[in-house]
Amino acid sequence: MTTEAIAPPPSTKSQVLRSFDVADFPAVNGLEEEWRFTPLKRLGDLVSATKLTGVAPAVEHGELPAGVTVSHVAASDVDGAGPVLVPFDRISALAYGSADGVTLVEVAPETELAEAVVIRVVGKGGDAAAARTVVKVGAFAKVTVILEQTGTASLADNIEVVTADSAQLTFVTLAEWDAGAVQAQHIKLQVGKDSRVQHVQVALGGDLVRQFTSVEYTGRGGDAELWGLYFADAGQHFEHRQLVDHSVPDCRSYVGYRGALQGASAKSVWVGDVLIRATATGTDTYEINRNLILTDGAIAHSVPNLEIETGEVAGAGHASATGRFDDEQLFYLMARGIPEGEARKLVVRGFFAELVNKIPVEELRERLGDAIEARLAEYAS
């Protein structure tokens, strides 16, 4: 049902080869620690090609509020001395090298928005493609950015998020691909001094979705919360990896991922690495992954890794739990007259409630709640 495996310490992983050239990375054979859970065959060109030539998904958005711009620019316009996300594996290098320009989302300093900025990324099928997105949030801005990914695609995409001092960003990414879609994504969050980033990562659709999120801090007082919600159906593979690199004192991180799985060979992988370097005194961090196995045949792998190189932390912990439906909860609800199907819905909605409530848009919260219930209905007896 679940695997908790010994993995190399996060420090080893943070020192891996970095290069802009795919060819510098050895071919992936599936035995590597970071690839051993991934069904490589299904990644196809994303893992084997040295250049991706397909058409990237279309980027769409409605009218943008004052202070927010979305543009398509040349890489040289955003990278300056170098990209925020320096490729550290084959696919991130492939995305970097193959992407045709960069989608740049800019939020001007001190912009405060009540409404979320919604950007839709729509895959139109075709050959494997690459894309880069850069989100820059100016100092003291306070915004919610939602990135919805839908349609059909075979996509390697890098997303680089930079928040300036005291910026507050809620960043919601939704993988709601059509069946058959394959995605290998790398997200890098660079958190400024006293800045607060809440990332909510939702994976519901697609055949294989592998998302690697890394976090670094550029000043004291940075705060990153990484929330993840996934629901894997028969045959779906959802993989989430994080590397939170604490090298700056007095920063905070919280990683909370929750998933439900149902159906034959539904599979999820969560590998959470947190590294607290010797310089990062006063760090406060916690990571937790919980999985709910709804039927036989589903597999959840869950591997937390916490490495601490300083004695002076404010807090550090991790937890992982994978289990089946709690029959006592079901009994309690049914003993109050609630039919089994409805009781199951309540319990599963409840399981995800904490995460869904992180999304500051009611309409989206409801849509996700309904999507989760619809999934459950597929297996209702």
Place this chain on the structure above:
Amino acid sequence: MSTLEIRDLQVSVKLPEGDLKPILAGVDLTVKAGETHAIMGPNGSGKSTLAYSIAGHPKYEITGGSVTLDGQDVLAMTVDERARAGLFLAMQYPVEVPGVSVANFLRTAKTAIDGEAPKLRTWAGELRGAMEKLQMDPAFAQRNVNEGFSGGEKKRHEIMQLELLKPKVAILDETDSGLDIDALRIVSEGVNRVRETGETGLLLITHYTRILRYIKPDFVHVFVAGKIVQEGGPELAEQLEAEGYERYVAARA
């Protein structure tokens, strides 16, 4: 007037290895609406087993006998059907349901029991009133079901449900345990309100006579080793208070 009839009920607990361990050795009991019965017995005598098997908990297997509510076969019903038929179990150890608010839970339960959603306008008031009567802070409505509730808060929450759901027959399993004297009084007042409607049959399961000073039973049944060994009126409770269960337990040995 509703009647719950338990006839020669024999129940085993399912052990993890799949074996059955007999607990109830033929229980006979009739509870009518408006009546209050107390079942008293030592630890491990099978009181909770009786309560849970009537409610339909999957951990127990019925090996003989019958349970009917107004002639309907309760044992043939699923857990939720039993509740909708009019049975209620206030649990000894209420279960935590993370992420489900009390307000949402109660509205869903009320809708299921009544067969229609409660009127929006009156429901909020009804809920607030029920909470007030049991001296529960209104903030509980937004908390998750039983999560982080103290022992006493959990029991008050159970009795609040009893008042809101208005069952035909309610079984209260050790509702008095873990309550301090104030909470015991508040909970007992709730039970007495239900009793005074005359529309609910009450089956109080308890180890101690403490709660019976607040809720006067019409009938007392002494429960030892999976069956009722003596029956009487309220005076039997007083006798148990003075003498304890030794007499009955010793008689078996």
